[in-house]
Amino acid sequence: MARRTSRLSTSTTPAHADVPAHDQPDDTMSLDLPEQLLTPENSRSETSSNNENASTEEKPVPRRRSTRAVRASLQKAETLDTSVEADGSTSSTSQAYVESLANAKRTRSSLRHSIAVMESSLFNGTAHPDDDTMIDGQAMAPGTPVSKSSQEPQAEDMATSLQQRTLRKRVEKKLAEDNETLKVKAMPRSNRHSVRRSTRQSIIDKASDLLGRANSVLGKRSRGLGENGKEISRRASLRPRNATPVKEEAPAPAPEPAAKKRRVSESDLSKLREEENKTPSEEPTAPASPPRSRPKRWLAHGLYTGQEPSDSPPKQRRSKNSAKSSSIPAQRRLIPMPMFAGSRMINTGRDYVLPFDIFSPLPPGQPKPDEWRKTNKNVFVGDAASEWKANKKLELSTCMCEEDTGCDENCQNRYMFYECDSGNCRLGPECGNRNFNELKHRTKAGGKYNIGVEVIKTADRGYGVRSNRTFDPNQIIVEYTGEIITQFECERRMRSVYKNNECYYLMYFDQNMIIDATRGSIARFVNHSCEPNCRMEKWTVAGKPRMALFAGDRGVMTGEELSYDYNFDPYSNKNVQQCRCGSENCRGILGPRPKDKDQRAKLEEKTKVTGKTTKKAIGKKRKITDAEGTVLQQGKKKRKLLTPKSIKAGVKKAVAKATTRGKTTTKKTTKTSATTGRGKTAKTVKLPKVKAASRVKAAVRGGARQKGKSAKVNTVKATPASPNKGSSSSLKRPSAETKKKILARAKATDGGSPKKSPAKSPAKSPAMAKKNEVKSPRKPTVRKAPTKSTVKARMPISKARKSGPASGPKAKKSLTSSVKSAAKSVVRTVRGKKI
Numbered sequence: 001m002a003r004r005t006s007r008l009s010t011s012t013t014p015a016h017a018d019v020p021a022h023d024q025p026d027d028t029m030s031l032d033l034p035e036q037l038l039t040p041e042n043s044r045s046e047t048s049s050n051n052e053n054a055s056t057e058e059k060p061v062p063r064r065r066s067t068r069a070v071r072a073s074l075q076k077a078e079t080l081d082t083s084v085e086a087d088g089s090t091s092s093t094s095q096a097y098v099e100s101l102a103n104a105k106r107t108r109s110s111l112r113h114s115i116a117v118m119e120s121s122l123f124n125g126t127a128h129p130d131d132d133t134m135i136d137g138q139a140m141a142p143g144t145p146v147s148k149s150s151q152e153p154q155a156e157d158m159a160t161s162l163q164q165r166t167l168r169k170r171v172e173k174k175l176a177e178d179n180e181t182l183k184v185k186a187m188p189r190s191n192r193h194s195v196r197r198s199t200r201q202s203i204i205d206k207a208s209d210l211l212g213r214a215n216s217v218l219g220k221r222s223r224g225l226g227e228n229g230k231e232i233s234r235r236a237s238l239r240p241r242n243a244t245p246v247k248e249e250a251p252a253p254a255p256e257p258a259a260k261k262r263r264v265s266e267s268d269l270s271k272l273r274e275e276e277n278k279t280p281s282e283e284p285t286a287p288a289s290p291p292r293s294r295p296k297r298w299l300a301h302g303l304y305t306g307q308e309p310s311d312s313p314p315k316q317r318r319s320k321n322s323a324k325s326s327s328i329p330a331q332r333r334l335i336p337m338p339m340f341a342g343s344r345m346i347n348t349g350r351d352y353v354l355p356f357d358i359f360s361p362l363p364p365g366q367p368k369p370d371e372w373r374k375t376n377k378n379v380f381v382g383d384a385a386s387e388w389k390a391n392k393k394l395e396l397s398t399c400m401c402e403e404d405t406g407c408d409e410n411c412q413n414r415y416m417f418y419e420c421d422s423g424n425c426r427l428g429p430e431c432g433n434r435n436f437n438e439l440k441h442r443t444k445a446g447g448k449y450n451i452g453v454e455v456i457k458t459a460d461r462g463y464g465v466r467s468n469r470t471f472d473p474n475q476i477i478v479e480y481t482g483e484i485i486t487q488f489e490c491e492r493r494m495r496s497v498y499k500n501n502e503c504y505y506l507m508y509f510d511q512n513m514i515i516d517a518t519r520g521s522i523a524r525f526v527n528h529s530c531e532p533n534c535r536m537e538k539w540t541v542a543g544k545p546r547m548a549l550f551a552g553d554r555g556v557m558t559g560e561e562l563s564y565d566y567n568f569d570p571y572s573n574k575n576v577q578q579c580r581c582g583s584e585n586c587r588g589i590l591g592p593r594p595k596d597k598d599q600r601a602k603l604e605e606k607t608k609v610t611g612k613t614t615k616k617a618i619g620k621k622r623k624i625t626d627a628e629g630t631v632l633q634q635g636k637k638k639r640k641l642l643t644p645k646s647i648k649a650g651v652k653k654a655v656a657k658a659t660t661r662g663k664t665t666t667k668k669t670t671k672t673s674a675t676t677g678r679g680k681t682a683k684t685v686k687l688p689k690v691k692a693a694s695r696v697k698a699a700v701r702g703g704a705r706q707k708g709k710s711a712k713v714n715t716v717k718a719t720p721a722s723p724n725k726g727s728s729s730s731l732k733r734p735s736a737e738t739k740k741k742i743l744a745r746a747k748a749t750d751g752g753s754p755k756k757s758p759a760k761s762p763a764k765s766p767a768m769a770k771k772n773e774v775k776s777p778r779k780p781t782v783r784k785a786p787t788k789s790t791v792k793a794r795m796p797i798s799k800a801r802k803s804g805p806a807s808g809p810k811a812k813k814s815l816t817s818s819v820k821s822a823a824k825s826v827v828r829t830v831r832g833k834k835i
């Protein structure tokens with residue numbers, strides 16, 4: 001024991017003596033002393049020596065004045081402490097030793113040694129197990145026998161050990177404080193407050209580090225720690241989810257420069273987090289954008305929310321700009337309310353019409369006839385213009401319809417085939433008798449639908465016309481236009497220009513004028529049918545006659561071939577042409593069926609002989625092969641050319657026959673025409689009409705003025721609009737009763753009050769009465785002109801309507817005669833085919 005005591009004194013004395021010389025930290029000194037004193041081996045030996053001192057001497061061991069940390073656990077050794085305190089020299093020696101140690105430990109190397117001591121002690125739990133295996137700094141095998149004194153320490157040994165530990169603690173504490181002081185001094189002042197930590201922090205950090213190293217497999221996780229932050233990110237997965245991710249944070253402050261690479265423990269991370277929370281503005285980290293999250297929209301009232309009833313049809317497309325600019329709140333259009341769509345259909349909708357292309361059986365670009373030169377207007381040629389001017393004043397009429405009724409089927413103008421306009425009708429848009437005006441707007445708009453018709457090639461009748469849309473009953477379809485020529489001009493053309501033609505597109509027009517549609521509208525291609533879906537009508541529009549094709553009473557569907565009854569008058573059986581319309585009630589020939597039985601028998605014989613028209617064939621559809629055969633046969637047949645002489649004779653005969661039927665008005669004309677063969681007689685015929693027309697015009701205008709005044713009064717009353725507004729095409733023709741009424745009204749006005757409007761009494765003026773009667777009952781009739789057997793020229797002349805509106809004998813007589821003379825429409829075709 002003496003040896004040990006001397007050893008202690010010898011070992012402490014030099015240290016104590018060296019302290020004044022090494023006030024400043026000296027690495028050499030600091031490295032030597034701790035290794036002797038604080039290594040586990042030394043610590044153990046010191047402990048053992050203390051224990052030996054305690055057992056052999058009563059007060060051998062220097063005493064610590066304060067042992068706060070271990071006092072509670074060392075109650076048993078209090079008696080020993082008091083005995084130790086009695087030895088003041090020892091205590092002072094030990095105190096001095098502590099102070100010298102503190103001064104010597106102010107270097108980092110000494111700190112590392114201190115930490116190493118602590119690590120080893122913590123790793124082993126206590127210092128005692130070391131005593132089992134380590135003796136004098138050398139490792140021992142577990143079964144190595146040791147002395148009893150070392151295995152069973154006495155109370156004095158325990159007290160000595162505690163004093164050693166307490167001493168060591170104080171040394172470490174002092175060192176830690178010094179270390180912290182150095183750190184704070186090295187740091188900028190602004191960060192000093194955030195770096196300060198308790199002296200126990202380093203121990204805790206080290207303890208956690210050791211624990212982590214012990215838990216890791218062979219310390220793999222410690223490799224590369226802190227090099228590139230991977231470890232931090234790996235550790236981040238172990239943190240609670242609500243923790244702020246470390247990835248986006250600024251890199252943690254570098255550890256102590258001299259310190260060894262060490263593991264970043266949870267405590268370090270928490271420290272980093274604390275620092276970040278404390279000084280968020282000092283670090284120039286980019287502001288992290290919050291994650292985009294679309295707010296969820298909830299429908300408050302269901303799918304139809306936001307829809308309001310509206311009469312406007314839904315728009316297909318809506319640009320973004322218009323959507324932004326419109327002040328009207330946008331409606332939900334994805335699933336429109338059925339009730340709204342239904343109400344809109346009822347209020348403003350129309351029947352659904354399929355696009356015309358669906359019914360188009362033929363592709364576009366049909367071959368058009370080469371000889372067809374198109375014109376959509378009537379063109380007066382030669383003397384026709386001058387002759388026509390002399391008569392234009394006759395074509396005036398005044399509408400007497402009221403606003404509440406509109407120009408319906410009882411309209412007098414309609415009855416007389418006069419079109420209303422601003423000059424003769426005061427109704428304006430409410431008027432329903434402006435067919436040609438409607439057609440004008442349609443053709444002006446253009447397009448396949450508005451025009452509504454196109455040329456097709458039929459199987460056995462040459463070209464034809466097909467509808468590209470639906471047409472209402474009595475709706476105007478297409479105008480029959482061409483060159484308006486005089487009879488003289490017609491004869492000339494027949495002799496020279498058309499002498500080699502197979503087809504002639506000639507139709508009697510008005511006032512001994514003829515429309516030559518060789519250069520004309522598409523209407524010239526419309527074929528004949530015994531059960532037609534259209535009709536050809538002549539109207540007076542703005543004082544001029546015009547002819548147009550109108551839909552029949554059934555209307556016309558899209559894709560139907562248009563046809564009308566030529567009512568062809570062949571004049572001779574020789575010129576009878578076989579009909580191929582295919583209708584059930586087909587008459588078998590183009591034109592009316594012969595009334596005379598003898599004529600019918602002759603016709604039948606003819607057809608039997610030729611085999612072209614038989615009774616069986618009439619009214620039945622023929623097969624295409626038959627039709628083709630016929631057409632081929634037609635083409636093969638040689639035709640005799642028209643001679644000027646024969647044409648002239650035929651035309652003269654036809655005109656004479658036609659004009660003899662209208663004796664009252666065209667008597668002079670026919671005579672002159674028959675004798676001279678020229679159309680110059682028109683002037684002589686029309687002169688009296690011009691005179692009469694001037695009177696009528698004055699009367700009509702007066703009536704119109706008077707009517708206009710009354711109309712103004714009526715309009716103030718705000719009468720309801722006509723139910724037939726804008727539906728002129730769907731109106732039916734005047735019925736027999738209506739015609740009677742109109743005629744009766746006219747008759748009554750003959751002896752009526754003079755105060756009444758002259759316009760309301762057309763019979764008052766004989767010219768007007770005649771004119772009305774002339775215009776009302778007419779139907780384009782086609783007749784075949786009597787010609788020589790070699791000539792196929794036909795001069796069809798329209799026949800007067802059988803159901804004339806004349807009620808009285810006087811009116812009936814004038815009506816018949818004037819109609820026959822005026823309603824002359826001719827389709828003059830030469831097919832070169834004789835039946």
Ligand SMILES: C[S@@+](CC[C@H](N)C(=O)[O-])C[C@H]1O[C@@H](n2cnc3c(N)ncnc32)[C@H](O)[C@@H]1O
Binds near residue numbers: 461462503
């Ligand atoms: C005004 S053109 C009609 C257009 C004519 N299909 C064409 O190709 O130019 C009249 C001629 O057509 C023929 N045609 C018209 N309808 C017919 C029908 N139902 N049956 C036979 N031929 C007809 C006759 O040859 C008639 O002379």
